[in-house]
Amino acid sequence: MAYPEHQRWALALSAVITELNGGHHDALGGWGENEHTRAWCKNHLAKFYGIASQADLASMAKWLYQEGHTKDARALLSSAAQAGASEERDAETDARARVVLDNREEIEKRGVLAWDTARLVAVLGWSAWAGYIGEIPAWEVMLMAGARAQQTYDSWESFARGYELGRLFWAEGAPHEPTARAIEKLTTDPASPWKTLAWNFDLGVKILDPNAKTRFKKTTCAACGAAKSRPSATAYVYCDFCGALADYDFQRACATPIARPGPVYEALAAALAPKIEAARASGDREAFRAAQIELFDAFARACPDATPLRARDEAYRAKYAAYLAEGALVTAFDDRARELDAAMRDAMSKLRGEKLDTGEIRLNPNAWRALFEAVLAREAHAAALFESAGVYAMQPDGASAALQKRMSMSMFAQGWLPMLDETTAKDMLTRLGLVGDFVEGTSGKEEIAKGSCGACGAELAVARGARRMICEQCGRKIDVEGARVTCSGCGASLSPAEGVDAFACPYCKIELRRVAAIRA
Ligand SMILES: [Zn+2]
Ligand SMILES: [Zn+2]
Ligand SMILES: [Zn+2]
Numbered sequence: 271m272a273y274p275e276h277q278r279w280a281l282a283l284s285a286v287i288t289e290l291n292g293g294h295h296d297a298l299g300g301w302g303e304n305e306h307t308r309a310w311c312k313n314h315l316a317k318f319y320g321i322a323s324q325a326d327l328a329s330m331a332k333w334l335y336q337e338g339h340t341k342d343a344r345a346l347l348s349s350a351a352q353a354g355a356s357e358e359r360d361a362e363t364d365a366r367a368r369v370v371l372d373n374r375e376e377i378e379k380r381g382v383l384a385w386d387t388a389r390l391v392a393v394l395g396w397s398a399w400a401g402y403i404g405e406i407p408a409w410e411v412m413l414m415a416g417a418r419a420q421q422t423y424d425s426w427e428s429f430a431r432g433y434e435l436g437r438l439f440w441a442e443g444a445p446h447e448p449t450a451r452a453i454e455k456l457t458t459d460p461a462s463p464w465k466t467l468a469w470n471f472d473l474g475v476k477i478l479d480p481n482a483k484t485r486f487k488k489t490t491c492a493a494c495g496a497a498k499s500r501p502s503a504t505a506y507v508y509c510d511f512c513g514a515l516a517d518y519d520f521q522r523a524c525a526t527p528i529a530r531p532g533p534v535y536e537a538l539a540a541a542l543a544p545k546i547e548a549a550r551a552s553g554d555r556e557a558f559r560a561a562q563i564e565l566f567d568a569f570a571r572a573c574p575d576a577t578p579l580r581a582r583d584e585a586y587r588a589k590y591a592a593y594l595a596e597g598a599l600v601t602a603f604d605d606r607a608r609e610l611d612a613a614m615r616d617a618m619s620k621l622r623g624e625k626l627d628t629g630e631i632r633l634n635p636n637a638w639r640a641l642f643e644a645v646l647a648r649e650a651h652a653a654a655l656f657e658s659a660g661v662y663a664m665q666p667d668g669a670s671a672a673l674q675k676r677m678s679m680s681m682f683a684q685g686w687l688p689m690l691d692e693t694t695a696k697d698m699l700t701r702l703g704l705v706g707d708f709v710e711g712t713s714g715k716e717e718i719a720k721g722s723c724g725a726c727g728a729e730l731a732v733a734r735g736a737r738r739m740i741c742e743q744c745g746r747k748i749d750v751e752g753a754r755v756t757c758s759g760c761g762a763s764l765s766p767a768e769g770v771d772a773f774a775c776p777y778c779k780i781e782l783r784r785v786a787a788i789r790a
Contacts, residue, residue: 276472276474279473281295282467283387284395285456285462286388289456295463299392299396314396315396338386338390339381339439340436342439343366344377345630346367347370349630349689352621362442366443376432384433385433385436386436395408413473417475425469430456430464433453437449486498491512496509496510496511505519505522505680509739512737515580518673520706528576538568539565546562550603566595567588570587570591578667580745581745582745589666593664601652607648617641622634623689646701649678676703679702683704723746723765723767724765724766725746727777732765737749737750738768746768758780771784
């Protein structure tokens with residue numbers, strides 16, 4: 271019996287392993303039904319994966335799907351990237367550290383998901399033969415893993431490179447001729463599944479992460495008193511009812527890796543650096559401010575997830591960049607702030623890594639605490655400057671000073687968190703006010719009406735009783751309380767942005783006007 275195409279596609283994820291075993295690419299686990307299959311699978315699972323039961327398989331499959339060598343490689347990368355850690359590594363860790371450091375960008379971006387996925391698919395196939403899992407559940411997991419691999423890589427070739435990187439990490443950097451030959455064959459042989467099955471084949475699988483939908487930070491809006499009723503699109507939490515910036519969700523921020531602004535921003539930063547330094551040295555505040563505004567504007571464009579949703583709107587972004595630039599200016603031109611910066615750099619240079627019993631590297635807590643105190647001292651001084659120079663008052667959402675402090679410290683905390691032991695990490699988060707209460711909630715579908723953003727046309731999920739809300743697509747604050755405007759061209763029912771009376775229909779571009787009489 272031949273499997274349908276999407277199942278054969280899932281099997282192709284473990285094609286290198288099948289090739290190495292001399293198996294068949296169109297058969298579950300690489301083998302058809304014969305008197306040796308079950309014994310071979312049981313033996314292979316026990317010998318290479320320590321799997322001898324249903325429970326063993328469950329924990330191995332869970333590890334391969336959720337963590338795998340991807341998690342190990344990323345943990346090693348963040349500890350290996352810390353200066354001072356190198357002399358404390360053993361030979362095995364050292365060889366692996368070289369692999370991750372040489373492939374830094376790939377490890378950060380995709381990990382070694384191809385390697386973990388290939389092994390998961392192979393293990394599930396063998397386990398179905400061994401009787402540790404039913405065939406249907408095995409296929410379900412394989413297809414889900416396949417859909418995720420499709421989102422992560424863009425071709426069988428990039429999947430193969432990801433596989434080889436994972437193998438290198440596992441093998442401590444040692445090459446493996448048979449693997450290289452298998453990959454060569456799979457990428458060139460016209461009969462290979464990687465040649466006959468298109469990478470973008472529609473597997474018919476849609477993955478929804480239920481956790482992301484249901485757990486979010488408990489927030490009460492300081493402006494209108496409403497409780498946040500559904501998860502926020504980014505760490506910057508906007509009120510569902512009045513559109514005010516209500517909170518900052520640090521856990522949400524940690525759910526995605528720290529945004530990197532990319533080459534365009536880096537080039538601009540490099541070009542502006544001498545200008546900024548010259549302006550500071552000569553006391554030219556205007557030139558300094560202008561360069562900082564340009565830089566922060568570029569950052570907000572490059573990293574939309576690291577800035578408030580509203581920064582997608584040009585008018586807001588201009589105010590936001592001016593606010594951040596002013597903060598940079600008042601600290602750059604303050605002698606005490608510069609002293610505190612120097613103290614911070616000094617403390618940073620004294621950080622040392624320590625190896626835990628588990629083999630992971632964590633920062634020496636005392637050296638870290640000295641840095642943390644230096645950062646807090648610097649932050650306290652900056653806060654006083656911001657207060658007196660009116661920087662806090664420039665925050666375009668009108669956020670409280672306390673909320674602004676939390677937001678400014680969060681990137682710092684997010685960056686160091688993986689390198690701290692549990693107690694130290696907890697202490698840091700508590701002192702920075704980044705620990706929050708979480709609520710479990712449904713997505714609240716019955717409380718939500720659908721609307722359309724008058725600025726960009728995106729669909730809006732409007733909470734019942736809401737007056738203003740932020741459009742997640744364009745970042746504008748939308749008036750969802752007033753009567754909607756019906757487009758005379760296309761008939762769309764639109765909610766205009768706050769304070770906007772004349773606007774173009776986002777769909778058909780006809781000029782529309784909100785009539786005062788129908789607002790009441
Ligand atoms: Zn509110
Ligand atoms: Zn919009
Ligand atoms: Zn229209």
